Amino acid sequence: MKLEVGYIDITDIQFSDKASLQDGVLYVDRDAITAMILEDERIRAVELDIAKPGESVRITPVKDVIEPRVKVEGPGEIFPGVLSKVQTVGSGRTHVLRGAAVVTTGKIVGFQEGIIDMTGLGAEYTPFSKTFNLVANFTPVDGLTAHDYENALRLAGLKMAKALGELGREVEPNEVKTYEHLPVMQGAEKYPELPRVGYVQMLQSQGLMHDTYVYGVDMKQSLTTMISPTEVLDGAIISGNCVSACDKNTTYHHLNNPVIHDLFEAHGKTLNFAAMIITNENVYLADKERSSDWTAKLVEYLDLDGVIISQEGFGNPDTDLIMNCKKIEAVGTRTVIITDEYAGRDGTSQSLADADASADAVVTGGNANQVVVLPKLDKVIGTLDYVDKIAGGFENNLQEDGSIVVELQAITGATNELGFNRLSAR
Amino acid sequence: MSLKEGAALDKLITNNPLAAKDFADRCAVEYADVSLRDILVRVRDYVHKGHKLLTHPLSGSIKPGETPYKSILVSAAPGQGLDLPSLRIIEDSIVTCDKFPIKYPHIPEHVLADFQEVDRTLIAGALYKHSSSK
Numbered sequence: 001m002k003l004e005v006g007y008i009d010i011t012d013i014q015f016s017d018k019a020s021l022q023d024g025v026l027y028v029d030r031d032a033i034t035a036m037i038l039e040d041e042r043i044r045a046v047e048l049d050i051a052k053p054g055e056s057v058r059i060t061p062v063k064d065v066i067e068p069r070v071k072v073e074g075p076g077e078i079f080p081g082v083l084s085k086v087q088t089v090g091s092g093r094t095h096v097l098r099g100a101a102v103v104t105t106g107k108i109v110g111f112q113e114g115i116i117d118m119t120g121l122g123a124e125y126t127p128f129s130k131t132f133n134l135v136a137n138f139t140p141v142d143g144l145t146a147h148d149y150e151n152a153l154r155l156a157g158l159k160m161a162k163a164l165g166e167l168g169r170e171v172e173p174n175e176v177k178t179y180e181h182l183p184v185m186q187g188a189e190k191y192p193e194l195p196r197v198g199y200v201q202m203l204q205s206q207g208l209m210h211d212t213y214v215y216g217v218d219m220k221q222s223l224t225t226m227i228s229p230t231e232v233l234d235g236a237i238i239s240g241n242c243v244s245a246c247d248k249n250t251t252y253h254h255l256n257n258p259v260i261h262d263l264f265e266a267h268g269k270t271l272n273f274a275a276m277i278i279t280n281e282n283v284y285l286a287d288k289e290r291s292s293d294w295t296a297k298l299v300e301y302l303d304l305d306g307v308i309i310s311q312e313g314f315g316n317p318d319t320d321l322i323m324n325c326k327k328i329e330a331v332g333t334r335t336v337i338i339t340d341e342y343a344g345r346d347g348t349s350q351s352l353a354d355a356d357a358s359a360d361a362v363v364t365g366g367n368a369n370q371v372v373v374l375p376k377l378d379k380v381i382g383t384l385d386y387v388d389k390i391a392g393g394f395e396n397n398l399q400e401d402g403s404i405v406v407e408l409q410a411i412t413g414a415t416n417e418l419g420f421n422r423l424s425a426r
Numbered sequence: 427m428s429l430k431e432g433a434a435l436d437k438l439i440t441n442n443p444l445a446a447k448d449f450a451d452r453c454a455v456e457y458a459d460v461s462l463r464d465i466l467v468r469v470r471d472y473v474h475k476g477h478k479l480l481t482h483p484l485s486g487s488i489k490p491g492e493t494p495y496k497s498i499l500v501s502a503a504p505g506q507g508l509d510l511p512s513l514r515i516i517e518d519s520i521v522t523c524d525k526f527p528i529k530y531p532h533i534p535e536h537v538l539a540d541f542q543e544v545d546r547t548l549i550a551g552a553l554y555k556h557s558s559s560k
Contacts, residue, residue: 109541109543110534110539111488206485206486207548208543210544210548220551282551283481283552284480284481284482284552286480314484314487315486315519315522316482342526350521350525353518354518369525
């Protein structure tokens with residue numbers, strides 16, 4: 001499967017009477033976007049706002065971040081099985097509005113998640129302080145259940161990203177990259193001397209605000225399966241999960257999965273990126289056993305020499321992670337795991353809720369318990385009402401001078417377990 | 427989880443009144459108005475008696491110390507002896523729980539209701555998916 005991705009660099013975003021994309025400036029027709037969102041009768045109102053890098057703006061509580069993309073050539077459309085019919089994506093050509101993002105916020109529940117600061121210390125910890133953001137704050141109709149609200153908000157964010165992406169259809173990209181994922185036998189024949197490396201991506205799949213969808217399928221209902229990494233670049237995997245914002249993959253993360261990007265970079269040079277496997281993280285222990293059995297079976301079946309496993313989330317996924325690692329090592333394939341840590345505020349506690357001797361190559365996204373003080377910013381998009389009830393907030397953590405004391409877990413993407421973050425020990 | 431007439435129902439150990447009410451016909455509900463940690467300890471007691479852990483005690487991403495609620499399924503009847511994997515998981519979960527201080531001693535009613543709903547959906551996802559198999 002071969003996908004050409006054309007990156008159009010976005011250098012500014014503005015509201016305008018007419019939607020367009022000219023010389024890197026994204027002009028957003030606020031009325032048209034608002035009208036599109038309000039077609040969903042579950043949404044009573046939406047406020048659209050713009051947040052640019054360096055501005056004194058705090059966005060919270062963030063639900064999802066989505067990069068605008070459009071399919072220019074080839075089968076299917078962006079976000080297949082969700083916004084468009086189920087058709088295999090991942091080949092042809094896709095245009096990306098690089099540097100732009102749609103950010104969704106809304107009060108689904110009374111405890112809330114996710115801070116994006118566009119400047120100051122907080123901005124250092126989230127990748128979305130560097131994007132030109134169109135932010136939508138949704139209010140539901142009265143009496144809407146949390147499930148319906150979550151669903152409406154999720155779809156609205158995807159529609160917005162698709163509408164913006166459409167503006168890049170005819171634009172000449174600044175850079176074009178080609179990603180090719182070969183059938184298993186062809187890859188083996190083409191690179192007989194290179195180690196066959198696979199990627200196992202674990203997807204959060206547990207319940208309200210803890211779910212992930214693949215071609216529209218709730219991943220908790222799926223067995224472990226395979227996917228072409230190019231399909232992921234076309235929006236085959238979308239996020240429905242935002243609780244514990246630091247180590248959840250937004251849809252933007254899936255579209256820009258750095259494990260996929262780096263494996264493609266190394267493909268044909270130091271390794272053969274032979275396969276991508278996706279598996280779930282369910283609540284039932286029998287599911288964890290079944291899914292990790294299946295992961296190891298596929299790894300053995302594909303005759304992989306090495307595997308990178310990325311986790312999503314905290315606590316019970318540690319058990320899935322260790323099961324995957326242990327069982328894959330047991331079939332003779334070496335593993336590297338990517339996780340993050342809850343090691344206490346001083347960093348001295350046990351980092352994971354599970355462990356095994358075979359997990360001897362670990363990459364960490366950082367300690368989510370690390371405490372940071374975020375300065376008062378001039379403008380808040382969304383609301384600060386819930387800041388003391390987000391993961392990582394404390395009771396009365398909103399201080400008199402307007403600064404807030406939080407653990408890193410409150411900041412969207414701070415300890416991301418795909419490695420899409422800015423923390424480093426270097 | 428079996429709904430067959432006469433079959434013993436798995437036990438739901440919970441301090442979440444919403445889950446206790448909603449799953450009353452699908453599980454043998456043992457509800458107690460106790461702390462999240464106390465629920466973990468009660469589950470450990472069942473594991474010591476030979477019951478098997480069916481759902482992960484650290485379900486969901488809301489941390490201990492943030493949500494006060496926890497619902498955990500254990501097998502209906504004790505098995506043959508102690509299930510060591512169950513014991514390891516519940517012990518590790520208690521260790522993890524103790525890492526998280528109670529952040530919000532005063533939670534408003536509507537937020538409590540939301541915490542109950544999220545805990546309920548975590549178990550619902552497990553229960554309904556397994557309505558016809560063990």
